[in-house]
Amino acid sequence: MSASASRTRIEALSEKIKRKAEKLGKPARLMEVCGTHTMAIFRHGLRSLLPDAIKLISGPGCPVCVTSAGDVEAAVELARNDNVALATFGDMMRTPGRKLSLAQARAEGADVRVVYSPLDALTIAKENKCKEVVFFGVGFETTSPLTAATLDAAVRQNIKNFSVFSVHKLVPPALEALMGMGDVRVDGFILPGHVSAVIGSDPYEFLARRHHRPCVVAGFDAEDILSAILMLLDQLISAAPRVQIQYSRVVERQGNPKALSMMNEFFEPEDSFWRGIGKIPSSGLGFKTRFSEFDAASRFNLLRKQPPNPLACECGEVLKGVKNPNDCKLFGKKCKPETPVGPCMVSSEGSCAAYYKYLGS
Amino acid sequence: MSDKIMMGHGSGGRMMHQLIREEIAPAFGIESFADSAVLTPAIPGRIVFTTDSHVVSPIFFPGSDIGGLAVCGTVNDLAVMGAKPLYLSAGFILEEGFPLDDLRRVVRSMAEAAGKAQISIVAGDTKVVERGKCDGVYINTAGVGVLEPGVELSPSRITPGDKIIVSGPVGNHGIAVMAKRSGLTFDPPIMSDAAPLNSLTEKMVKAEVDIKMMRDPTRGGLATTLKEIALESSLRFFLEEEAVPVPPGVRGACELLGLDPFFVANEGILIAIVARNGAGELLKTMRADPLGENAAVIGEVSPERDAKLLMRAKTGGTLILDMLAGEQLPRIC
Numbered sequence: 001m002s003a004s005a006s007r008t009r010i011e012a013l014s015e016k017i018k019r020k021a022e023k024l025g026k027p028a029r030l031m032e033v034c035g036t037h038t039m040a041i042f043r044h045g046l047r048s049l050l051p052d053a054i055k056l057i058s059g060p061g062c063p064v065c066v067t068s069a070g071d072v073e074a075a076v077e078l079a080r081n082d083n084v085a086l087a088t089f090g091d092m093m094r095t096p097g098r099k100l101s102l103a104q105a106r107a108e109g110a111d112v113r114v115v116y117s118p119l120d121a122l123t124i125a126k127e128n129k130c131k132e133v134v135f136f137g138v139g140f141e142t143t144s145p146l147t148a149a150t151l152d153a154a155v156r157q158n159i160k161n162f163s164v165f166s167v168h169k170l171v172p173p174a175l176e177a178l179m180g181m182g183d184v185r186v187d188g189f190i191l192p193g194h195v196s197a198v199i200g201s202d203p204y205e206f207l208a209r210r211h212h213r214p215c216v217v218a219g220f221d222a223e224d225i226l227s228a229i230l231m232l233l234d235q236l237i238s239a240a241p242r243v244q245i246q247y248s249r250v251v252e253r254q255g256n257p258k259a260l261s262m263m264n265e266f267f268e269p270e271d272s273f274w275r276g277i278g279k280i281p282s283s284g285l286g287f288k289t290r291f292s293e294f295d296a297a298s299r300f301n302l303l304r305k306q307p308p309n310p311l312a313c314e315c316g317e318v319l320k321g322v323k324n325p326n327d328c329k330l331f332g333k334k335c336k337p338e339t340p341v342g343p344c345m346v347s348s349e350g351s352c353a354a355y356y357k358y359l360g361s
Numbered sequence: 362m363s364d365k366i367m368m369g370h371g372s373g374g375r376m377m378h379q380l381i382r383e384e385i386a387p388a389f390g391i392e393s394f395a396d397s398a399v400l401t402p403a404i405p406g407r408i409v410f411t412t413d414s415h416v417v418s419p420i421f422f423p424g425s426d427i428g429g430l431a432v433c434g435t436v437n438d439l440a441v442m443g444a445k446p447l448y449l450s451a452g453f454i455l456e457e458g459f460p461l462d463d464l465r466r467v468v469r470s471m472a473e474a475a476g477k478a479q480i481s482i483v484a485g486d487t488k489v490v491e492r493g494k495c496d497g498v499y500i501n502t503a504g505v506g507v508l509e510p511g512v513e514l515s516p517s518r519i520t521p522g523d524k525i526i527v528s529g530p531v532g533n534h535g536i537a538v539m540a541k542r543s544g545l546t547f548d549p550p551i552m553s554d555a556a557p558l559n560s561l562t563e564k565m566v567k568a569e570v571d572i573k574m575m576r577d578p579t580r581g582g583l584a585t586t587l588k589e590i591a592l593e594s595s596l597r598f599f600l601e602e603e604a605v606p607v608p609p610g611v612r613g614a615c616e617l618l619g620l621d622p623f624f625v626a627n628e629g630i631l632i633a634i635v636a637r638n639g640a641g642e643l644l645k646t647m648r649a650d651p652l653g654e655n656a657a658v659i660g661e662v663s664p665e666r667d668a669k670l671l672m673r674a675k676t677g678g679t680l681i682l683d684m685l686a687g688e689q690l691p692r693i694c
Binding site (some may be wrong): 003006007010011014036042043044045046047048049116222356357 | 543603619621672673674675676677678679680682683
């Protein structure tokens with residue numbers, strides 16, 4: 001596909017979006033839930049192609065951002081044990097806990113290792129029989145099936161020195177909680193492509209049926225995202241909200257049954273604490289009792305004390321779509337990518353970090 | 362000699378004597394073992410001096426290794442100043458237990474790169490530290506070159522309207538190293554682009570066009586380096602995404618890993634800022650050299666004094682680019 005053909009199609013989509021927005025006749029606030037969408041929208045320069053009436057706001061779909069300070073602190077304390085090696089995704093290294101980040105703990109001598117996949121953590125366990133290896137399980141439904149597959153391998157290979165500190169979270173309960181908060185100003189949702197490849201589109205039906213919000217599951221190319229925006233505008237114009245799949249080359253309504261059953265083999269929903277938002281019922285993944293030997297939280301009796309948000313940090317409002325990153329008093333001043341205060345600046349996919357990188361301070 | 366580096370190889374005695382005289386000096390063509398090298402450059406001009414330390418892990422990766430990187434990196438630091446690189450020093454810090462065969466391989470790479478760059482490695486040092494105190498081998502280099510009269514390259518010379526040129530495709534080195542580090546293989550394999558650029562820069566400086574400055578976009582990648590130059594010149598830089606050559610393999614690897622090729626390290630390309638009316642001629646000159654055959658104009662300098670780096674994306678939309686805060690990490694979700 002030539003670059004110029006692609007540019008022509010993008011121009012055509014932008015033109016259609018402009019006309020639909022005029023036809024709608026009022027502003028539309030569309031929430032893109034997923035951190036990868038936040039980055040893609042900035043990186044493709046899409047905001048500059050959209051009419052002013054369409055406002056894109058970033059939702060809570062950045063797993064690194066919403067992992068609570070209390071949980072990071074518990075991981076830090078765990079890593080400080082001499083007989084423990086904590087394996088984590090690289091993104092989590094700089095996330096601030098209550099006092100230290102994992103990177104700071106490592107600099108002070110804790111055994112913290114960056115892995116690209118939970119399977120790498122299992123390999124570390126096999127190669128280091130004298131250490132208790134704990135995988136810090138961060139991520140949404142895109143990642144948790146892989147953690148489950150790793151646990152499956154651990155069971156089959158009878159690995160005794162491996163466990164998972166699961167802080168995995170679920171997207172639909174977070175969106176449910178968001179809609180219950182009252183001051184949320186969202187007219188439609190651009191739903192995450194990779195999460196939906198696992199869970200399908202059915203779990204989002206409540207957004208359309210109960211909350212009358214248009215929803216489209218979108219891919220990550222510029223054309224994918226613009227097409228999804230066009231579909232949302234059509235739904236708004238026809239006042240017929242439903243859940244549609246734009247990313248049909250990857251996502252099916254029923255999702256990926258194999259991945260789902262793997263997840264459900266080891267995990268069940270539990271209440272979870274989201275940085276910037278607070279406790280959301282049934283929004284995290286906890287271990288089923290029969291696999292509690294792999295549950296690092298119970299195996300090591302982890303204390304997960306959840307501190308209050310730092311004063312003046314407005315991540316909660318940003319994650320709800322009520323405020324823009326640059327509305328926060330700390331943005332670009334006390335809170336920058338090198339010195340993040342709240343979750344939205346912590347990860348490179350957080351709304352504030354993306355704003356900072358691509359729009360400047 | 363044993364097949365592994367031992368503490369004795371760094372302690373100044375017979376073992377070290379043997380290591381240097383049999384394994385290192387011959388490869389570099391060093392015949393004198395005085396405390397220092399006496400240099401008599403035959404070219405008039407200012408002395409240009411640089412230093413670099415190399416700690417890359419893994420040591421060996423597709424396309425090059427820590428030794429080749431050390432020589433090319435130092436040569437390029439001199440070359441982008443418009444200087445003629447002449448002499449390098451090489452200091453080794455070796456970990457006890459480091460395989461001698463690996464050292465031979467690294468030294469051979471350095472000799473090959475020095476040969477390609479037509480420079481001499483004239484001084485060196487060898488130390489050994491206990492097992493665990495360094496990662497195999499660390500190499501420090503220093504480089505000396507000569508800058509002929511009349512060559513003035515500096516960000517302060519950049520003016521609005523100047524064109525931004527890149528000498529070749531971006532992303533190869535960083536991806537090659539990251540792939541080796543994480544055990545990923547690509548088909549076809551992605552090779553580091555590490556190469557000495559001085560034969561290219563020599564042609565460019567001789568071309569009688571008004572080059573304002575050159576820089577090699579190493580760590581942090583193309584975008585970080587352009588942002589640095591924008592800050593140093595206080596001018597706004599405008600980049601055209603579609604004009605930047607990105608090899609399909611690099612693009613695919615970046616998509617897979619969630620990386621941005623504009624922030625991935627390079628070791629065999631350079632950025633040149635040139636007066637508008639000289640861009641065509643400079644491009645022609647560069648494309649006549651094997652290391653510049655994919656050279657392209659990728660942007661230009663704007664009059665606004667805000668040091669912003671703006672880019673027109675392939676979509677036609679515009680965005681601001683900033684330098685990397687810390688490391689670029691692969692996406693997890």
